[in-house]
Structure formats: C-alpha cells, structure tokens
Amino acid sequence: MNDYVPPPEFMPSEAGWGCTFVGFEEREFTKRIAESVHGIIWALLEVGYDLSRLEGITVSARYAESLAELDRGFETSAPLAPTQEYGTGMAMAAPIVREGKIMSRLMLDASIGVALLSEIEQERSFGLCTAVHELAHVFDLANKDKAFPGVLLKPYPGPILEVEMFKLSSLAWDEYFTTEQSARLRPASLDDCDEVLETALDDLLARLAEARRAFFTHRDFGRVFREMSTTMQILLKFSAYVLGTLDGLGRGDEYGPKSGDKIRASRFQTTFDSLRQALRQMASTYPTWQGVEAFAPLRAVAQRALEAEGLHLAMTDDGQMNIWVLHPENFTPQQHMAASLGQPI
Known part of the structure; x- marks a missing residue:
C-alpha cells in the first residue's frame, strides 16, 4: 500500500477540488465524474505534481459557452474559445488570476467527463490522457510563474525581437x-x-x-x-x-x-x-x-x-527591429523598420 502523502504546499485548496457541472441533470453521474477527476489529481500529487494553482474544475455540456463566460480576472482582448485549428478543442487549463495570483481552471467538455467513466478502454484512456495533459499545463504554469515571477500574463520584459519570438x-x-x-x-x-x-x-x-x-x-x-x-x-x-x-x-x-x-x-x-x-x-x-x-x-x-521562409529580423542599436522580406525570386531584399522597442507588432 502506498502511504505517500503529497506536501501540503502542492495540494489544491479546498476550492480547487470543486467541480462545477454545466448542462448535467443526473447528480449521481456528475458525482462519479468528480470522483474520477479527483482520483487523477491525487495520483499526480503522489508523483510530485504541484497543483496548488488549480482553482477549480468545470465540466460543461456547453463547453464553448462556459469558456466564453469564464472570469479570467484580468483584461483580455477576446473571450476564451475552443481551438479550431484542424480540429476542435475539448479541454483547456485556462490561466486566470485570483487575488493577484496566477491560477488555472480546468475546463472540460462534457464528452471528456463521459469518457472517463466509459467501460470501453479506448474511450477511457482518451479521457484520462486528456485530463492529465491539461493538469500538466496547471503544473507547468505554476513552475514558470516561480521561475520568472511577475512575467506571465503581462508584457514580456525584453527587447522587441525577443518579445515577438517568445x-x-x-x-x-x-x-x-x-x-x-x-x-x-x-x-x-x-x-x-x-x-x-x-x-x-x-x-x-x-x-x-x-x-x-x-x-x-x-x-x-x-x-x-x-x-x-x-x-x-x-x-x-x-x-x-x-x-x-x-x-x-x-x-x-x-x-x-x-x-x-x-x-x-x-x-x-x-x-x-x-x-x-x-x-x-x-x-x-x-x-x-x-x-x-x-x-x-x-x-x-x-x-x-522565419528566416528559412524569407523573413529576416534584426535588432538595431537604438532598440528597434528591422524586417527584411526576401523576394521569392531572390531579387533585391526589401527592408523596413517595422516596430520599436516595447511596441510589439
């Protein structure tokens, strides 16, 4: 029997264990999903994951709507939305701010919750892999915030070229x-x-x-x-x-x-x-x-x-960024000073 208990500082707060369900009616079913997610969280804590920045969990039958309505705790240019690049996203560890601290909220489409309870191994492993993938984002975000505090979710502190490449x-x-x-x-x-x-x-x-x-x-x-x-x-x-x-x-x-x-x-x-x-x-x-x-x-x-694709970038002595676009037929390069320090394109 494994008697290992994760360090208290790695544990999510009481609120962080909480599951919010959107669009579900059967309470017993949602209870089983919550227990499954909590089991995954506990297993990751036991192998050393710091999940203290987990603010909570949402499992939603209206996933896109729940993402759009999430209170991020900081100003953004647009609401959250599922990724649509060559497929539709079904899960996200959404960065948020609570009481000045960067946290994450685990957002799961209802299909992921259902998969976690499936009797079909392929479906269950898909749900498990997805949940662990997103909780790894929670862990990674916390580690990055410790490695460079005061940087995440803010303008990157560096020359314009570094900002854009980051x-x-x-x-x-x-x-x-x-x-x-x-x-x-x-x-x-x-x-x-x-x-x-x-x-x-x-x-x-x-x-x-x-x-x-x-x-x-x-x-x-x-x-x-x-x-x-x-x-x-x-x-x-x-x-x-x-x-x-x-x-x-x-x-x-x-x-x-x-x-x-x-x-x-x-x-x-x-x-x-x-x-x-x-x-x-x-x-x-x-x-x-x-x-x-x-x-x-x-x-x-x-x-x-970018250089391999014909777009060349360089910093100038006065902190600006030069952009060269090489003609596909190797004609004379075009050059223009396109952005200044602290003003990302």
Missing part, C-alpha cells in the same frame, strides 16, 4: 511538455497528433509562401510579419505535439509515422530537427529555470524558422 514559440514548449507527460497513458495519441501535423504541413507551408509573395503587392511589413509569425506559431505547436509524444514514448529520435516522410522531403526538416534539440535542451534543466532566458533556445529556433 510569443511565437512559447506554445511549443507548453505542448511539448504536456504531451511528453501524458503520452504513456495513451500511446495511440501519437497517431492523433501526427495525423494533424501531416494534414496541416503542406497547407501551413503554402500559407507562409503565399504571405511572403503577397507582401510584394501590399508592401505592409506589419501585415506580413503577423501573417507569417502566426502561421509559424501553429506549425511549431503542432510539431511540438508530435515531438513531446515521441519523447514520452521513448521514441525521441524518430519522426511521426505519417508526417515523417513529408517533413524529410520538405524545407521544414531543419526547423523540425532544431525544434527537437531546443525543447530537449529546455527540458534538461526543467523545472529549475532561472528566468525567461530558459526560452532562448526556442526563441532562436523561431527566428531561424
């Missing part, structure tokens, strides 16, 4: 870590995330190329930067899902079973391999990071990835 690349770490942590619970998750990358790869590379070509018609440096950085962010994130799952399954030197051939045959292979190295470098010192410089390897990958 914004572009940080999601890759988030998804690498959480998929690495949850992969062993459902090895089939590799097929799922790899299929997304394989499906999206050609489209995203085409979008990058088209944004670059379109620049030579509209000549808007802010627009081409936004379009290319947003697309590259998605591509790095989808790649990180696959890389994290491979590492979690002990298959770290491999490529995805479906996306691998496409990546090796594309101009993206160098970026993919560099991303793997950068994420492993960050993981080697996690969670004892000493500030935002822990993300320097990932920022460098993001900048080189």
Whole structure:
C-alpha cells in the first residue's frame, strides 16, 4: 500500500477540488465524474505534481459557452474559445488570476467527463490522457510563474525581437511538455497528433509562401510579419505535439509515422530537427529555470524558422527591429523598420 502523502504546499485548496457541472441533470453521474477527476489529481500529487494553482474544475455540456463566460480576472482582448485549428478543442487549463495570483481552471467538455467513466478502454484512456495533459499545463504554469515571477500574463520584459519570438514559440514548449507527460497513458495519441501535423504541413507551408509573395503587392511589413509569425506559431505547436509524444514514448529520435516522410522531403526538416534539440535542451534543466532566458533556445529556433521562409529580423542599436522580406525570386531584399522597442507588432 502506498502511504505517500503529497506536501501540503502542492495540494489544491479546498476550492480547487470543486467541480462545477454545466448542462448535467443526473447528480449521481456528475458525482462519479468528480470522483474520477479527483482520483487523477491525487495520483499526480503522489508523483510530485504541484497543483496548488488549480482553482477549480468545470465540466460543461456547453463547453464553448462556459469558456466564453469564464472570469479570467484580468483584461483580455477576446473571450476564451475552443481551438479550431484542424480540429476542435475539448479541454483547456485556462490561466486566470485570483487575488493577484496566477491560477488555472480546468475546463472540460462534457464528452471528456463521459469518457472517463466509459467501460470501453479506448474511450477511457482518451479521457484520462486528456485530463492529465491539461493538469500538466496547471503544473507547468505554476513552475514558470516561480521561475520568472511577475512575467506571465503581462508584457514580456525584453527587447522587441525577443518579445515577438517568445510569443511565437512559447506554445511549443507548453505542448511539448504536456504531451511528453501524458503520452504513456495513451500511446495511440501519437497517431492523433501526427495525423494533424501531416494534414496541416503542406497547407501551413503554402500559407507562409503565399504571405511572403503577397507582401510584394501590399508592401505592409506589419501585415506580413503577423501573417507569417502566426502561421509559424501553429506549425511549431503542432510539431511540438508530435515531438513531446515521441519523447514520452521513448521514441525521441524518430519522426511521426505519417508526417515523417513529408517533413524529410520538405524545407521544414531543419526547423523540425532544431525544434527537437531546443525543447530537449529546455527540458534538461526543467523545472529549475532561472528566468525567461530558459526560452532562448526556442526563441532562436523561431527566428531561424522565419528566416528559412524569407523573413529576416534584426535588432538595431537604438532598440528597434528591422524586417527584411526576401523576394521569392531572390531579387533585391526589401527592408523596413517595422516596430520599436516595447511596441510589439
């Protein structure tokens, strides 16, 4: 029998254990879902997860509505919404602020709660893997807030180029870590995330190329930067899902079973391999990071990835950022000073 008791400072508060159910009528059913989620939380506490920043749990039959209505505790430009990139999101560890402290609320679509109680192993493992993945986000957010306090959910404290590359690349770490942590619970998750990358790869590379070509018609440096950085962010994130799952399954030197051939045959292979190295470098010192410089390897990958697509960035001596867009036919590069220090595009 395991008599291990997690340290009190790792435990969610009494409120953090609370489950709110939206759109459910049968009380006994919701009680079973809550017990299942609590069992997962307790198991993670026993292996050393700090879940003290878990503010609570919502399981909703109206998931999109519940996300939109969540009180974040800080000003945002738009309400939360399920991800819609090549699939619809069904779970999220939503960052919030309560009494000045960064917390997370676990938001689950009702289908995840139902899956946790399923008698079908494939469905139950999907629900378990999803819940652990999101609770790993809770753990990771707490660790980052300790490593660089006063930085998260605020303007990034650095030169404009670092700001933009952090914004572009940080999601890759988030998804690498959480998929690495949850992969062993459902090895089939590799097929799922790899299929997304394989499906999206050609489209995203085409979008990058088209944004670059379109620049030579509209000549808007802010627009081409936004379009290319947003697309590259998605591509790095989808790649990180696959890389994290491979590492979690002990298959770290491999490529995805479906996306691998496409990546090796594309101009993206160098970026993919560099991303793997950068994420492993960050993981080697996690969670004892000493500030935002822990993300320097990932920022460098993001900048080189844009350069490989024809968008070159450089800091000036006076703290501004220059953008060069290389013509697809290798004509004379266009150059423009597009943003100044402290004013992200």
